[in-house]
Amino acid sequence: MFDKNKVKLGIAQIAWTNDDMPDLGKENTFEQCVSEIALAGFAASEVGAKYPTDPAVLKKAMDLRGLTICNSWFSSFLISKPYEETEKEFIRQLDFLKAVGARVIGVSEQSYSIQGMLDQPVWEGKYEMNEGEWLMLAEGLNKLGQIAKDKGMKLTFHHHMGTVVQTEAEIDKFMDMVNPELVFLLFDSGHLSFAGINPEKVLKKYVHRVGHVHLKDIRKEMVEKSRQEKWSFLKGVREGVFTVPGDGDVDFGPLFEILDEADYEGWMVVEAEQDPAKANPLEYAIKARKYITQKTGL
Ligand SMILES: O=C1C[C@@H](O)[C@H](O)[C@@H](O)C1=O
Numbered sequence: 001m002f003d004k005n006k007v008k009l010g011i012a013q014i015a016w017t018n019d020d021m022p023d024l025g026k027e028n029t030f031e032q033c034v035s036e037i038a039l040a041g042f043a044a045s046e047v048g049a050k051y052p053t054d055p056a057v058l059k060k061a062m063d064l065r066g067l068t069i070c071n072s073w074f075s076s077f078l079i080s081k082p083y084e085e086t087e088k089e090f091i092r093q094l095d096f097l098k099a100v101g102a103r104v105i106g107v108s109e110q111s112y113s114i115q116g117m118l119d120q121p122v123w124e125g126k127y128e129m130n131e132g133e134w135l136m137l138a139e140g141l142n143k144l145g146q147i148a149k150d151k152g153m154k155l156t157f158h159h160h161m162g163t164v165v166q167t168e169a170e171i172d173k174f175m176d177m178v179n180p181e182l183v184f185l186l187f188d189s190g191h192l193s194f195a196g197i198n199p200e201k202v203l204k205k206y207v208h209r210v211g212h213v214h215l216k217d218i219r220k221e222m223v224e225k226s227r228q229e230k231w232s233f234l235k236g237v238r239e240g241v242f243t244v245p246g247d248g249d250v251d252f253g254p255l256f257e258i259l260d261e262a263d264y265e266g267w268m269v270v271e272a273e274q275d276p277a278k279a280n281p282l283e284y285a286i287k288a289r290k291y292i293t294q295k296t297g298l
């Protein structure tokens with residue numbers, strides 16, 4: 001059974017307002033979002049575009065509700081821009097996160113990413129790195145990981161649909177190339193399942209290198225439809241490819257067992273972006289919270 005002092009539960013703000021498609025949930029304020037996160041029984045959230053940018057203001061709003069910030073997304077451009085540009089932004093974001101109490105930063109390489117392209121089917125035309133680019137990515141991340149470590153933080157890397165690290169082979173190559181002391185895996189059950197990869201297999205292989213977990217479920221029939229109808233990643237989100245754990249087709253039981261047996265320490269964050277007009281964020285947050293308690297005792 002998970003140790004409640006070692007494993008904590010958060011939920012990402014993306015179910016209330018989607019920064020990638022701000023019309024989804026534009027009516028939901030920051031205050032409503034964090035109040036409902038607390039109400040649903042979660043201890044943390046990640047950082048969204050509506051969140052206060054002054055760390056003192058954000059921290060006060062979170063403290064008032066018994067919440068903390070556990071992570072934020074960070075877009076790196078290590079293979080398409082000078083390293084220094086990414087490093088400068090990375091340090092700024094790292095310092096912000098540290099000031100609000102987070103110990104993890106979630107990096108995604110966004111060079112040539114198709115995840116935000118509305119007219120690009122997510123199943124076609126994904127960029128594949130050459131050997132030189134693989135080296136640039138790994139070396140850049142190792143350097144950023146050292147900076148994070150020196151500040152008492154953990155760099156985790158988010159494999160993601162439409163990016164240069166999406167497939168099982170890419171994840172394996174990535175894990176082979178980065179320094180395990182400096183770069184950790186951000187395990188996202190939804191992105192693996194969407195990509196047609198068995199999440200259990202990946203988790204078993206890398207559980208001791210996982211630094212952060214995104215609990216995301218998929219609706220298989222919508223994934224299938226997205227293939228057939230050549231949807232973009234964002235169209236898939238809008239149509240309901242993703243949902244909260246317990247509402248879709250991912251079997252979370254074995255994933256929780258693998259994490260538990262490996263004595264995973266850190267955050268497990270429900271991250272289920274869908275249209276808030278169709279899936280009420282509070283209702284789905286409560287649904288996820290109940291399901292996780294039932295499966296893990298947390
Ligand atoms: O961690 C994530 C952050 C989002 O912005 C992203 O698009 C989503 O799918 C995700 O997994």
Ligand SMILES: [Co+2]
Binds near residue numbers: 158188214271
């Ligand atoms: Co994620």
